[in-house]
Amino acid sequence: MSNIPLDKLQDWSKQGHRTVMGDSLVMLAAEKPEMVTVTADLTPTARLVDFQEKYPDRFFDVGIAEQNLIDFSAGLAVEGLIPYAVDMAAIVPMRPAEQMRMALGYMNLNAKVISIEAGVRFGPLGNTHYGMDDIAVTRAIPNFTVMSPSDPLSIYKTIFAIAEHDGPVYVRLTGGPGFPIMYPEDFDFQIGKAVEYKEGSQVALISTGSMLGPAAEAAGTLEAKGISTRVVDMHTIKPLDTDMLDKVFAENRLIVTVEEHNCIGGLGSAVAEYKAGVEGAPRQVMASLGDEFKKIGDYKFKLKQSGLTAEDIAALAEANL
Amino acid sequence: MGTNTVEYIQEKCAVMRRDVIEMGYVAGGRGAHFGPALSSIEIVASLFFKVMNHDPKDPRWPERDRFVQSKGHACLSYYSALIESGYIDKKYMSTFKQDESFLSGHPSRNIEHGIEISSGSLGNGFGVACGMAKAAKIKNENHKVYCLVGDGECNEGIIWEAAMNAAKNNLGNLVAILDRNGVQLAGKTSDIMDVDLAAMWKAAGWDVAVVEDGNDLNQMIEALEAMKNSTVEKPHMVIANTTKGKGISYMEGSLNWHARAMDEEQYKQAVSDLEAAE
Structure with a gap:
């Protein structure tokens, strides 16, 4: 793992999460000989062409067959390889959920599943291509770690960190071309340890994935109005960083969870489940995609439609404080 | 394992059938998948006592051939092979499907006891x-992977x-063996999904052989050895025509014995059938 210079981060920010992932897998392969990449006919889309060219003997395309993407990867993991299975969040985990449960979760195999285009960035393609339920599906599988990094550097760090974690991991990637750099410099990144991105005593905005960008922007808006706002980057949704939540519960009056996911089963649910057992914990409201199949539109439209812009998040917090 | 005689393996098959009945009966009202376990006895015995290169004393031996019973509901044939080859002590037979047992109704990964995967x-x-x-x-690595699949499973x-x-x-x-016993949970495979499996596996690009009687040890061993020694660089499929519930008079070919609980009278009859065959 190396320090990533700012100009590289800027390029990654411009290209979007797929390129960050594709480049990071190539970089990881150089350091981790037992790591291999598996995909289901998504080589160019998932920016895996470089990996395929550099490591043809460590790259496998199972065809448009997502159940086998997981079972095949499981078989590789049984024999000690570390497969990174790459697909699209609209399809994986939902279609091979049972393979992920039976093969990866049940046997606690050291396999990684990465889904690109989680959330609604595929806007005009329609609801068939939105990854709205992947956290809910994977979170309910024992042994799985579930992650959603927020920006170029944290995606890179996630891809390296999970190689050192012995067990199944699901990573959802959000943030298309132009997604902001939230971490311009190296920072402490550990699986299961949330990042306190900004301190604040009244509102706590807890986001996951690239929603950190609008959450941080919303915090600026709230601060300008005199509302002290904490921002937490909950890049690991399972296991949840309950130490960080305990701190938030003790110090903040309102929690706003922010996620590009269904309001059921995602980050908001995870926080609420933990909060249910904590006496005197603050109120929580959720910014999410809701629980419906909405009309199509481009990415900006889709985020606005669900109240996931910085402006909407700030307004939600202010209205509930 | 490769030096065992057919007579020796035949005796193992008889003991394995008895193990299947004993464990299935122990399960009581929890029931057992008797039919598919009994149809696959000769397949599993051929692998464990003749064809596969393995060492029950060293279950993690890296060079061992791997066995995967994909039709996991037929676990009793698998467990009986693991018991009779020494991976599982006989004392555990009474724990099949019991509370806290590692012998669940479908195999759960346990390398120490020879269970490669769940x-x-x-x-x-x-x-x-x-x-x-x-x-x-x-x-x-030069080891082979053997995998038992069911016809309904296809x-x-x-x-x-x-x-x-x-x-x-x-x-x-890779050598897969298809236990073609012709019966799945809700009826005959020919009624539920009537397909030409040999043609389908060939069309998928596999090297396919058909065993006329997969409960005939000589035929089964011959087919498996041929696939084991084959230099054809394709995955191998042995379609073994078997009899569901083989060896128990009232189970053979029956649609009722895919999975169910066995009462005392049925148990006595099963034991009597097996003793008569010895």
Whole structure:
């Protein structure tokens, strides 16, 4: 793992999460000989062409067959390889959920599943291509770690960190071309340890994935109005960083969870489940995609439609404080 | 294991059938999948006592051949082979399907006792086995992967996803055996999904052989040895025509004995049938 210079981060920010992932897998392969990449006919889309060219003997395309993407990867993991299975969040985990449960979760195999285009960035393609339920599906599988990094550097760090974690991991990637750099410099990144991105005593905005960008922007808006706002980057949704939540519960009056996911089963649910057992914990409201199949539109439209812009998040917090 | 005589393995098959009945009866009202366990006895015995290169004293031996029972509901044939070859002590037989037992109704990964992977969610054991065979090739290891699948199991989409990919990867180190007993949970396979399995496996790119009587040890061993020694760089499929519930008079070919609980009278009859055959 190396320090990533700012100009590289800027390029990654411009290209979007797929390129960050594709480049990071190539970089990881150089350091981790037992790591291999598996995909289901998504080589160019998932920016895996470089990996395929550099490591043809460590790259496998199972065809448009997502159940086998997981079972095949499981078989590789049984024999000690570390497969990174790459697909699209609209399809994986939902279609091979049972393979992920039976093969990866049940046997606690050291396999990684990465889904690109989680959330609604595929806007005009329609609801068939939105990854709205992947956290809910994977979170309910024992042994799985579930992650959603927020920006170029944290995606890179996630891809390296999970190689050192012995067990199944699901990573959802959000943030298309132009997604902001939230971490311009190296920072402490550990699986299961949330990042306190900004301190604040009244509102706590807890986001996951690239929603950190609008959450941080919303915090600026709230601060300008005199509302002290904490921002937490909950890049690991399972296991949840309950130490960080305990701190938030003790110090903040309102929690706003922010996620590009269904309001059921995602980050908001995870926080609420933990909060249910904590006496005197603050109120929580959720910014999410809701629980419906909405009309199509481009990415900006889709985020606005669900109240996931910085402006909407700030307004939600202010209205509930 | 390769030096065992057919007579020796025949005796093992008789003991394994008795083990299946004993364990299934112990399960009481929890029931057992008797039919598919009994149809697959000769297949599993051929592998464990003749064809496979393995060492029950060293279950983690890296060079061992791997066995995956994808039709995990037939676990009693698998467990009986593991018991009779020394991976599982006989004392555990009474724990089948009991509280806290590792002998669950479908295999749960337990390398120490010879269970390579968890299986029983149909189709997935086969998919994982294909990945295991590919891993052996990637790592330049010479062992083989044997995988038992069911005919009803071939209804599953994952079977064909994995079959195509195994052929694409020229997995000549993979030998699958299809227990063609003709009966699945809700009826005859010919009524539920009447397909030409040999033609389908060939079309998927596999090297296919058909065994006329998969409960005939000589035929079964001959077919498996041929596939084991084959230099054809395609995954191998042995379609073994078997009899559901083989060896128990009232179970043979029956639609009622895919899975059910056995009462005392049925148990006595089963024991009597097996004793008469010895």
